[in-house]
Amino acid sequence: MNDKLEELKTRLGEIADLTNAAAILSWDQQTYMPPGATEARAAQLTTLRKLAHERLVADEVGRLLDELASDTADLDRDSYEASLVRVTRRVRDRQVKLPTDLVARLSRAQALGRHAWEKARAASDFSIFLPHLEELVDLARETAEALGYEERMYDALLDRFEPEMKTSQVEALFAELKAGLVPLVQAIAERQDAVDDSFLTGEFDVDRQWELGLEIVKKMGYDLNHGRQDRTAHPFTISFTPADVRITTRLYPDQFKPALFATIHEAGHALYEQGISRALDRTPLSNSASLAVHESQSRMWENVVGRSRGFWTYWLPRLRQTFAPRLDGVSDEAFYRAINRVRPSYIRVEADEVTYNLHIFLRFEIENLMLEGKVRLADLPELWNAKMVEFLGVRPPDDSLGVLQDVHWSSGLLGYFPTYALGNLLSAQFYQQAVSEVPEIPVEIERGEYGSLLGWMRDKIHTRGATDTPAELVQRITGGPMRTEPFLRYVRQKYGEIYGVAV
Numbered sequence: 001m002n003d004k005l006e007e008l009k010t011r012l013g014e015i016a017d018l019t020n021a022a023a024i025l026s027w028d029q030q031t032y033m034p035p036g037a038t039e040a041r042a043a044q045l046t047t048l049r050k051l052a053h054e055r056l057v058a059d060e061v062g063r064l065l066d067e068l069a070s071d072t073a074d075l076d077r078d079s080y081e082a083s084l085v086r087v088t089r090r091v092r093d094r095q096v097k098l099p100t101d102l103v104a105r106l107s108r109a110q111a112l113g114r115h116a117w118e119k120a121r122a123a124s125d126f127s128i129f130l131p132h133l134e135e136l137v138d139l140a141r142e143t144a145e146a147l148g149y150e151e152r153m154y155d156a157l158l159d160r161f162e163p164e165m166k167t168s169q170v171e172a173l174f175a176e177l178k179a180g181l182v183p184l185v186q187a188i189a190e191r192q193d194a195v196d197d198s199f200l201t202g203e204f205d206v207d208r209q210w211e212l213g214l215e216i217v218k219k220m221g222y223d224l225n226h227g228r229q230d231r232t233a234h235p236f237t238i239s240f241t242p243a244d245v246r247i248t249t250r251l252y253p254d255q256f257k258p259a260l261f262a263t264i265h266e267a268g269h270a271l272y273e274q275g276i277s278r279a280l281d282r283t284p285l286s287n288s289a290s291l292a293v294h295e296s297q298s299r300m301w302e303n304v305v306g307r308s309r310g311f312w313t314y315w316l317p318r319l320r321q322t323f324a325p326r327l328d329g330v331s332d333e334a335f336y337r338a339i340n341r342v343r344p345s346y347i348r349v350e351a352d353e354v355t356y357n358l359h360i361f362l363r364f365e366i367e368n369l370m371l372e373g374k375v376r377l378a379d380l381p382e383l384w385n386a387k388m389v390e391f392l393g394v395r396p397p398d399d400s401l402g403v404l405q406d407v408h409w410s411s412g413l414l415g416y417f418p419t420y421a422l423g424n425l426l427s428a429q430f431y432q433q434a435v436s437e438v439p440e441i442p443v444e445i446e447r448g449e450y451g452s453l454l455g456w457m458r459d460k461i462h463t464r465g466a467t468d469t470p471a472e473l474v475q476r477i478t479g480g481p482m483r484t485e486p487f488l489r490y491v492r493q494k495y496g497e498i499y500g501v502a503v
Contacts, residue, residue: 001071005081008064012088013282015055020240022048027238027246029114031230042111049107050100057096065089083467084283090163091284097146106139110412117410118233124400126381133409134377137370140414144371153371157415161291162422163469167368170418173484174361177421180488185354187501188342194499197338199330204256204323212256212322213249213263216315220301221454222247222267223274234407235262235349237269237298241281245273256323257339258350261302265349268301269294271454275462289461290470291416292482295423296430297457303353304431304490305445305453309336314448337498344392346401353424354491358391360421363406367414426474428487430461433478 022045029041055061065085072082113132120128144156152167159165214229232248239245247266251259272294280286288294305311309332312319316335320327327335342352348359366383369375375383384403385395396402408416434456435441441453460477474482496502 001068001081004064004068004071005084008061008068008084008088009283011055011058011061011064012284015052016282016286018048018052018055022052023238023240029111030232030234030236031248035115038112038115042108045111046104046107050104053095053098053100053103056092057100061088061092062096065092078467080279080285084285087466088284094147094160097148098143099146102139102142102146106136106143106412109135109139110410113410113412114407117404117407121233121400121404124398124404126399126403129404129410130378133380136409136412137377137414140412141371152368154368154415157371158418159415161413161416161419163290164471170364170422173425173482174357174364174418174421176484177357177425177488178361180484181354181357181491184492184495184501184503185342185344185358187503188354188495188499191499191501192343195337195341196334197341199327199334200257200338201255202326204253204326206251206253206259208322209251209256209259212319213260215318216260217247217263217267217270219448220264220267220271220450222270226274227270229263229266235266236407237266237273239270239273242274242276242278242286245270261306262349264306265298265302268298271301271457272297272462275454275458276465277463280465285465285467287466289464289466289468289473291419292422292426293461293470293473295419296426297461299423300427300431304427305450307340307353308442308445310442310446312336312339313446340495340498342495342499344394346388346394346396347405348420349406354495355392357421357424360417362387362391363417364421367417371414422482425482425484425487428490429474429478429483430457432486432490434460 025041025045025048029038033041065088068081068085069089072079072085075082077083077086109132113129113136116129116132120126140157141153144153147156147159149156154167158167158170210229214224217229218224226243227245227247230246230248231250233250235247235249237245237247247263247270249259249262249266272288276286276288312332312335316332320330330338340352342354344355344358345351348356351359362384366375366380366387369383370377370380381399381403388402389395408414434453438452438456441456444450444452461473464473468476471481474480492503
């Protein structure tokens with residue numbers, strides 16, 4: 001078995017190298033690449049992704065997996081060998097269904113679409129992006145048909161990001177979440193004057209914002225020897241290996257909150273990637289269990305930790321020093337309430353914890369309509385605005401604050417968005433479990449110490465990479481399935497106290 005396993009690992013390592021080289025080019029495209037290089041970069045990315053796909057679906061890899069499946073049948077399911085064969089088989093089986101030509105066309109469309117989206121967003125002109133979106137949606141439908149599905153076309157695309165989950169399961173969880181959130185949003189709406197956040201807007205030097213954000217995430221455990229932060233149009237994290245995990249943010253000179261919490265959010269993703277066992281390098285195991293699990297880490301650090309009283313017990317004096325005298329006279333309690341103010345907003349990534357999921361419900365509904373051909377793509381701006389009024393009671397004034405606000409469609413990532421709300425559910429569920437097992441975590445957070453929390457997440461989630469399916473991982477950690485109750489209890493308690501409401 002050893003010779004066959006080593007041959008498989010060699011082939012998988014080469015595929016990982018090609019994939020990571022493409023990721024580096026993608027990172028460069030989103031940070032430093034000159035705009036005139038778009039066409040050349042699209043060709044480069046297409047070549048690398050095509051080569052990686054061809055090597056993965058090669059008959060020789062299939063033969064090795066068949067033989068190793070027999071050789072590892074009697075091993076413990078959690079063993080490295082059995083896990084590598086099982087997870088690689090799952091990944092390869094999906095990719096075998098996709099023609100190489102489709103992979104190449106999608107890669108090119110993504111590279112060009114990203115550039116068009118940036119131009120469209122800057123000009124707040126959806127028509128610039130529309131022809132690219134039409135191509136990307138056609139390719140998404142073609143991908144779904146190639147992958148196959150039993151119930152809904154969306155299932156095939158969702159499975160790429162949240163393995164084994166169905167659209168119907170998402171709808172059921174979202175219905176529970178909506179039923180719990182809507183009364184809370186309505187109750188808070190009647191108490192808007194209870195929280196003042198006006199002092200969060202003013203002049204906040206962007207260089208100081210940058211340095212403070214890095215100081216915080218280094219304290220959290222983000223290793224800058226194996227990472228870096230850069231500026232981009234839309235914050236993201238990208239990992240080439242656990243030894244090279246990069247984050248990005250965007251800064252506003254008139255407010256510090258978006259950049260600071262974006263940095264904490266992306267560092268949450270990066271901590272996950274940096275914590276994946278190096279023994280899994282250059283294999284399909286060196287990935288996350290799913291994007292909902294990934295999002296649970298970023299949302300936990302950003303919100304459950306980063307917007308807690310305990311977190312700012314330690315960091316507020318440093319923040320006051322950084323931006324003195326802007327926050328002079330602002331009490332600890334006033335600051336805590338301000339950073340947690342609930343107010344419907346246009347931009348998802350800057351939304352509060354209570355209304356954030358409403359943005360996800362909106363896009364989930366629209367994506368299904370797009371895939372099923374139940375809406376003209378040219379009508380998306382107006383549909384988006386109408387849904388914003390329906391879900392959040394606000395109407396975006398232009399496309400940049402509306403349908404063009406997120407980068408995901410330009411990257412062909414239909415089926416991705418539900419994982420954001422699912423990640424919120426898991427953030428509370430995992431944190432609750434961590435504190436039940438390590439009760440000193442909240443006290444340590446007040447002291448600016450995060451080792452116990454990070455250590456728990458590393459041990460239970462990070463090091464395992466993609467060894468488990470998300471359902472298996474949640475069951476292993478919490479003893480049950482993904483649930484809405486921990487998250488709903490968390491927001492009801494926190495925001496009920498802030499706003500003096502009981503729901």
